[in-house]
Amino acid sequence: MSGATRRRRAIASVVLWWGGLTLLLLLLWLRSRAAGQPTDLARCAASEVLLVAVGEAGDWLRRRWLAHRRSRSTRLPPA
Structure with a gap:
C-alpha cells in the first residue's frame, strides 16, 4: 500500500469515526428533546x-477472547 493510499485511508477513518460520534451525540440530544x-x-x-x-471495552474483550482461542487451537496436544 502506498503512502498516499495509507494517508487517505487514515483520514477517511478519522472523519468517519468523528462523524459517527457527532451523529450519536445529535441523536441522543434529539431523543431527549422528543421525550x-x-x-x-x-x-x-x-x-x-x-x-x-x-x-471499546467490549471490542477489546472480544479481540482478547479470539486471540486466546486461536492460541489454544494451535497448541500441540500432550504426547
Missing part, C-alpha cells in the same frame, strides 16, 4: 462517552 426531557449537550456528551467506553 419531553430536554437536556444540555454536556450530559448527552457524557452519555456518549460512556457508550463509547463500553463499546
